Amino acid sequence: MTNSILEQLTHHRSIRHFENKSLSSEQVAQLVDAAQHASTSTFSQQYSIISVTDPETLKQIAKITGHGWMLNAGHYFVMIADQYRNLKIAQQNDADAYILHTTDKFLASTFDVAIATENIMVAAESMGLGGTIMGSVLNDPRKMIELLDLPELTFPLLGIALGYPKDKPELKPRLPKSAFHFSNHYNLGGNFQPELLQYDQLVSEYYKERSTNDRTETFTHHIVSELSRGHDVRSDLFAIIREQGLMLH
Ligand SMILES: Cc1cc2nc3c(=O)[nH]c(=O)nc-3n(C[C@H](O)[C@H](O)[C@H](O)COP(=O)(O)O)c2cc1C
Structure with a gap:
């Protein structure tokens, strides 16, 4: 037995070529809504989503990621691990914010980001759109932090380039x-x-x-x-994550 959701999930392919057409604000709102309804660890909703529309910022992100094709996408999201909002709540309530700085909470925010990201991808595909998740924003997290004005206890984890597919790549075979x-x-x-x-x-x-x-x-x-990319690739990630006040304990 199959159904349309299973069919869609097993026919996912990343799309990197887009028609020259932006997503509507209604489509963007629907995608954000789909993201928000994903499961979230301890109901803490410890992530944020930034829609990047400023052409100059998009160019800078294209440079960081090395993916010039993202400039043809119809919309671009950056998914942020975020304990800052919950820090504000802690401060307003004189609560001990120690655990927001723990590895446990950093991991929880990465789970939240990953799950919300996939919800966006699946929702986009259900709307006839396609796209690519982009870990390459991690090529220069300090620059991403500066570009997006990210406060302490936040960290840019993934980009998502979405749009109207211009091609239909063959499915990539997975492991047995x-x-x-x-x-x-x-x-x-x-x-x-x-x-x-x-x-x-x-x-x-x-x-x-x-x-x-x-x-x-x-x-x-x-x-x-992949293994031969060398020891220096993104070797500063641990330090930058900690500079943001995350994963301190
Ligand atoms: C966390 C994550 C990060 C990724 N980062 C990139 C990226 O920076 N650039 C890119 O072109 N694709 C990126 N991808 C897409 C993968 O390369 C792609 O999913 C994989 O090759 C399988 O191909 P498929 O999605 O077409 O089935 C990423 C995927 C994930 C899940």
């Missing part, structure tokens, strides 16, 4: 279920090696046959090249 869904205990069993070989073959065919940016690539090679 047996390599990541286990019963009762972790079991990356003896079959992993042959399964990985098979999956590499599948991924290689996907890259070879896709209509744009075709290349020779396997999943194994992709992971190994």
Whole structure:
């Protein structure tokens, strides 16, 4: 049995080419509404959403992320881990704000951001839109903090570029279920090696046959090249997160 939601979820692809058309304010409001109704850890709603519409700021973010194509998107969100609002509530009520600075609370705000982000993506796709989640805002969090006037206890985690799809990329094949869904205990069993070989073959065919940016690539090679990006890539993240007053304990 299937239904339209399952169909949509299993046909997700990131969209990086957009028609030259902005989202309406009603569409943006619907997406924000969908985000807000996501589950939120301890009902603390510890994230914020910034709609970036200023062309100069968008250009700066395109530079940070290295994704010039985002300038053709119909709307751009930045998703912010946010304990600042709850700090204000603590201060107004003379409450102890210690836990807002803990790793536990930083993690909770990243969960909130991630879940709300996916709600936006799913809602956008249900409206005939498409887009790409962008972790590349983390290439320069200090600049993002400055551009968006982010106060203490906030941190920019993800961008989301959305718009009317100009293309329909082939679906990217995922790992075989047996390599990541286990019963009762972790079991990356003896079959992993042959399964990985098979999956590499599948991924290689996907890259070879896709209509744009075709290349020779396997999943194994992709992971190994990710590892070879060097030790210095985003190595200042821990320090910057703590500069914001997050993850202090
Ligand atoms: C947390 C997160 C960060 C991502 N960051 C980027 C990014 O900075 N740039 C980009 O082009 N795609 C980014 N992506 C999209 C992934 O590359 C994409 O989801 C993955 O390759 C699978 O392809 P698909 O979404 O088309 O199925 C990100 C996805 C997630 C979940």
